[in-house]
Amino acid sequence: MNPQRFVRLVSGAMAALGISAAAIVALNLRGEDPLPSAETLKPTPALVAQGEYLTRVGNCMACHTVQGGAPFAGGRGIETPFGVVYSSNLTPDKATGLGAWTSAEFWRAMHNGRGKDGRLLYPAFPYTSYTHVTREDSDAIFAYLQSLAPVAQANKVHALRFPYSTQAALGVWRALFFTPADVAQPAASAPQALATAQVPDYQRGAYLVNGLGHCAACHTPRNSLGAEQQGQALAGGLIPVQNWLAPALTDAAQAGVQRWPQADVVALLKTGVAPQASVIGPMAEVVFRSTQYLSDADARAMAVYLQALPQHAATPAKQAVAPVSVMERGAKVYEAQCAQCHGAQGQGAKDEAGQPAFPPLAGNRAVVLADPTNLVRVVLQGGYLPATAGNPRPHGMPPFQHLLGDEDVAAVTTFVRNSWGNQAAGVGTIEVYRARERRSP
Structure with missing residues (x-):
């Protein structure tokens, strides 16, 4: 190759890379304002109380608390297809938490997905959604977090595979898939049919x-x-x-x-x-x-x-007639293991107060979803409702993974998906096997 042509090609490639890098940097700085030099937020008891409420709405504790650990002290591993991201310490510890942060830096993390030191944050922290949160609500959450007792717990290093572990790869991802919300944009337009x-x-x-x-x-x-x-x-x-x-x-x-x-x-x-x-x-x-x-x-x-929300029904899957032998086997398993709670006809049962105790399986849309993953996992791992103020003693379903083999689980789930008026594709043993191998949340 002619040396001059080679130089031109290399120069052109370098220029293109430079332009691309500059574009990625610019896209990652969209919507960011200069940070003020000093803290301007003045917390009040009302603001802290509002922040506590909003923190629960955002379910922040779930990710930022290790089971049995100090609330909001971080360290919980969030598994992703690209590796593990560890949640950060949100307590006001100055060395390891948010104690040295300002409300403006916290807002930038929520709205722009950028940390105090300027590093890009991984979207396991859902700033792609939190970018819609107002500055006022962000300040309230920050005020609440600053009111917590500080916990000295160092943040863990993420365990992500290369190249996902690099800021460069994250910058490209954000340039492609993340746009900060426009805070000046008017509220969501309601459908015309809405009163x-x-x-x-x-x-x-x-x-x-x-x-x-x-x-x-x-x-x-x-x-x-x-x-x-x-x-x-x-x-x-x-x-x-x-x-x-x-x-x-x-x-x-x-x-x-x-x-x-x-x-x-x-x-x-x-x-x-x-x-x-x-x-x-x-x-x-x-x-x-x-x-x-x-x-x-x-x-x-x-x-x-x-x-x-506009409704868009999925294309119904073609139904296959379940083999008689599978239905008969499923019926026997159901009678022995399930009918006592869910009823002989899949009608479910109520408690003494007339509240739903065991859900009906007949006409239950969760039972006949085209993808039977959830149904199979509930049979294997059990299903437990949350204890809430409105339902403080919920009934639960025990796991059957140690009692039933793959063929029995496939048969009984096929049976409930095709009985009492239900119609859905049968469940194969391979689907049960895959569900057994999947991790629990």
Whole structure:
């Protein structure tokens, strides 16, 4: 090759790399304002109390507390497809926590996903949702966290695979998939069909669901790089690593609540139980640690928003007739292990107060989801409702993974998916095996 041409090619490549790097840096600085030199926030008891409430709405303790450890002291490993991210210490310890932070630096972390030292934060901290949180609410949360007792607990180093462990790779990811919210943007536009009196509730509900509630973190499918798929907000998907199915909130056959009475949506959020459904798996923890503490007004606002979501029914899967031998085997397992609680006809049972104790399986949309993962996992690992103020002594289902083999689990789940009017594809032993191998949350 001609030396001069080679030099030109190398120079052009270097220039292109430089332009790309500059573009990535610029995209990662979008929406950032210079930080003030001094703290301007003046906490008050009312602000701290509001921050405590908002911290529960955001379910911050769940990720930032190790089981049996000091609240908010961090160190919990959050498994991702790219490795483990460890949550940080949010207590006001000056050396290891937020004690040396300012409210502006905390706001930048929430809104822009950037740490005190300027490093980019990994989106396991869901700033892709928290970017919608207002500065006022961010300040309230910061005031509450600063009111906690400081805990000296050093932050753990993330255990991510190369190149995901590099700031360069994270910068490219953010340039592609993260845009900070425009704080000057008006509140969410309510659907025209919504009654005028419900518009404020809709806007508040949109703020809670899409912001602090970060519902999209589980209920939106993700691409191969872990980013939420565009145009698929709240359309459901398998939660990475945890491998529970977060059903679509935009599909009445999955978790859509458009046709429910509003009071039932509120009940599900605050107690974990409603006449039409009950929560299990990761959602049980969300209700236990977060949504049961919603104010009545905020629970109603979330209900209004969730009920106004456009519904997009998934294409129904082709149904296969379950073999008679499998149905007969499943019926025997059901009679021996399940009928005592769920009823001979899958009708469920109520407690002495008339409240749902054991959910019906007949007509239960969670039973007939196209993906049977959750049903199989409940049979294997048990299903436990959250203990809430509205349902303080919930009934639970014991695990059967040590009692039933893969063929029995496949047979009984196929049986309940095709009895009492239910119609769904059968469950194979390979699906049971895969569910056994998956980690619990």
